[in-house]
Structures are given as C-alpha cells and as structure tokens.
Amino acid sequence: MKTFLAFILVAGMLLSTGAGAHAAMEIIGMSGKAPVAFGTFVEDIGRSQVVFIGDTHDDSRVHAKQLEIIRALYAKNPRLALGLEMFTTDNQRYLDDWTRGKLDEKEFAAIYARNWSYGWNLYRDLFLFCRDNQIPLIALNVPKRIIANVVRRGAASLSESDRSELPPGLRWTLPPRQAEYLRRIRQQAFGNAPPPVPAVNFEEAQALRNSTMAYTIVKYRREFPERKVVVIAGTWHAIKNGAPECLKDFGGATYKVVLPDLVEFDWLKPTADDVDYLMPRGN
Numbered sequence: 001m002k003t004f005l006a007f008i009l010v011a012g013m014l015l016s017t018g019a020g021a022h023a024a025m026e027i028i029g030m031s032g033k034a035p036v037a038f039g040t041f042v043e044d045i046g047r048s049q050v051v052f053i054g055d056t057h058d059d060s061r062v063h064a065k066q067l068e069i070i071r072a073l074y075a076k077n078p079r080l081a082l083g084l085e086m087f088t089t090d091n092q093r094y095l096d097d098w099t100r101g102k103l104d105e106k107e108f109a110a111i112y113a114r115n116w117s118y119g120w121n122l123y124r125d126l127f128l129f130c131r132d133n134q135i136p137l138i139a140l141n142v143p144k145r146i147i148a149n150v151v152r153r154g155a156a157s158l159s160e161s162d163r164s165e166l167p168p169g170l171r172w173t174l175p176p177r178q179a180e181y182l183r184r185i186r187q188q189a190f191g192n193a194p195p196p197v198p199a200v201n202f203e204e205a206q207a208l209r210n211s212t213m214a215y216t217i218v219k220y221r222r223e224f225p226e227r228k229v230v231v232i233a234g235t236w237h238a239i240k241n242g243a244p245e246c247l248k249d250f251g252g253a254t255y256k257v258v259l260p261d262l263v264e265f266d267w268l269k270p271t272a273d274d275v276d277y278l279m280p281r282g283n
Contacts, residue, residue: 025068026280028261030272041277042072045256049228050217052244054235054259054275055085057118062260065279067126069258070230079226080135083217085209085233086116086123087139089165095137099130115141126232138220140213140233142166150205151197167215171207171246178241179203181268185236188264210237214246221253235259240274 029036036044045051053069056062074080087095094111097103103111108127109120116123130137141147146162155172174182186199217229237243244255258277259270265278 025065027258028278028280030270030275030278036277038072042069042076045069045258045277046073046076046228047254048256049221049253050231050244050247050255051228052231052233052238052255052257054238054257055232056260056262057234058122059260060122061282062279063122063126065260066232067129070126070129073228073230074133074135077228078133078135079228081138081220081224081227081229082126082130082135083138083140083213083220083229083231083233085141085213085231085237086112086118087137088115088141088143089139089212089216090143091115092139095139098127099134099137101131136224136227138216138229140216140231142209142212147205147208150208151201154198154201155204155208166208167211167250169249170211170215171249172204174203174207174210175241175245177274178206178236178239181239181241182206182236184268185264206236206242210243210246211249213237213243215250217243218247218250218253222251229253235262239270240276 025038027036027038027041028034029041051069051073053066055066070080070082084095091111091114094103094108098108105128109124112120112123112127127137129135143165146158146165149157149162158166173179182203183199186202213231213233217231221227221229231238231243233243238257238259240257244257247253247255256276257274258279259275261278261281263281270278
C-alpha cells in the first residue's frame with residue numbers, strides 16, 4: 001500500500017511539472033497555420049543555434065510565456081545564453097556581474113532602469129532564473145547616444161569615433177518586407193500627420209539595431225559555439241526580416257523565430273516567411 005501511494009505521489013508530481021505545466025501554453029505553427037504540441041515546438045526550436053522570441057515590452061503574459069519557453073529549452077540543454085534588447089552593448093559588464101552574483105537585486109534593478117524604461121517586475125523572473133542558473137546574458141542594443149544621433153540627425157551625422165563602436169559592414173537600409181511593415185504601422189499611428197522624426201532616420205535606426213543585434217550574437221557564438229542563444233527583442237527586431245536576416249551578414253547561424261500575435265498582425269498578415277511560430281493572445 002505504501003509503495004502504491006508513493007507511486008501516485010510521484011506520478012502526480014511528474015504531471016504537474018511536465019505536460020500539465022504546459023497545458024495553457026498555446027503555439028501556432030505558421031507553416032501549417034495550426035496548433036502545435038508544446039513538446040514538438042520545443043524540440044524543433046531546440047535544433048537551432050539561435051531562437052528569437054519577440055517581446056511586447058509591457059505585457060506580463062508575454063514575459064511569462066517567454067520564461068516558460070526558456071525553462072523548457074534549458075531543461076533539454078542547459079548550455080544557453082540569453083541575448084537582450086533591453087541592455088546596450090556598453091553595459092555588458094553589469095550583465096556579467098549579475099550572473100556571477102556580484103550584484104544584488106536592488107543594484108541590478110537600478111542598472112536595468114538606466115537601460116530600459118519598462119518596469120523591473122515585468123522582467124524580474126526572467127533575470128532571476130538566469131542568475132540562479134548562471135545563464136550568461138548578452139547586451140544587444142546600440143549605445144544610447146549613438147542611436148539618439150541617428151534618430152535626430154541620420155546616420156551621416158555619426159562621428160568616426162561613433163562608427164568605430166558599430167559592426168563592420170552593417171546595413172543602413174531595411175529589407176523591403178520590413179520597410180513595408182514599418183511604413184504601414186507609421187501610417188496607422190500618424191495618418192496624414194508628419195511623424196515625429198523623419199522616416200529615413202527611423203529606418204536607419206531600426207536597421208542599425210538589427211545589424212548590431214545580429215553582429216553581437218554571431219560574435220558571441222564564435223567565442224562560445226556550444227551555447228544556444230535565445231534572444232528577447234521587440235517583435236519588429238525579432239521578425240525574420242529584422243535581426244535574424246542580418247545574421248548572414250556576419251557569418252550566419254541557424255535560427256527560429258517565435259512571436260506574440262500582435263493586434264497589427266490582423267491587417268499585416270504575416271506568413272511563414274516572417275515567423276515560424278506565433279504565441280496567441282490571451283491566457
């Protein structure tokens with residue numbers, strides 16, 4: 001009897017941490033535009049060297065799903081690294097100190113706040129998971145003073161000193177598909193009113209971020225080829241025609257793209273050429 005009860009207890013624990021833990025996690029495979037079992041999804045993205053997970057910065061439900069995916073990938077292969085749009089490349093030392101336990105939460109939260117304007121609690125669980133499991137963090141974004149110059153005055157305004165901090169041979173133009181997406185979004189946002197910054201400057205800044213993210217990822221993987229890089233970045237960087245497409249400019253890597261299903265997708269109509277998997281809204 002005791003043996004039977006022990007079996008029931010262990011079975012219940014396995015269910016609660018296995019299939020049952022993913023019961024609420026829906027995934028749509030874009031190749032067939034149909035639901036995909038969570039285990040099948042994790043198996044598939046786990047075969048890629050880089051996994052891009054799109055971010056809706058202020059949506060705690062999206063962050064919870066991101067962490068669930070990262071936990072599942074880590075369970076299959078703990079040799080992960082996490083690339084972050086939220087930190088600029090000149091702040092990499094702070095990410096290293098955090099994962100090595102050299103900063104307490106209050107200190108790191110203050111550094112995070114200098115880099116990113118969205119609340120600490122939105123990403124807190126993700127950062128704690130990486131610290132507790134010693135998952136390296138990679139700063140992916142462009143230093144703020146450089147991106148601000150591009151947005152205000154365009155790429156031509158950058159000094160030689162600024163350019164020396166940027167990837168070699170980076171793109172200053174967007175692929176046609178992404179440029180089209182962003183133009184349509186601007187039109188929805190501003191209508192016939194002039195945008196707050198010239199469209200060409202905005203596109204140059206977007207292209208600069210995409211290239212910098214891709215370059216930093218490829219550079220990291222050259223040094224640590226055994227690690228899979230999971231990237232958390234805004235949807236318009238994580239979409240295939242954003243940073244993923246730029247990977248090939250710097251040596252390349254295999255990748256999969258997972259995005260939240262945005263309201264904009266109701267009229268932008270992404271395809272498998274844009275994204276591999278969608279996380280449906282809600283839940």
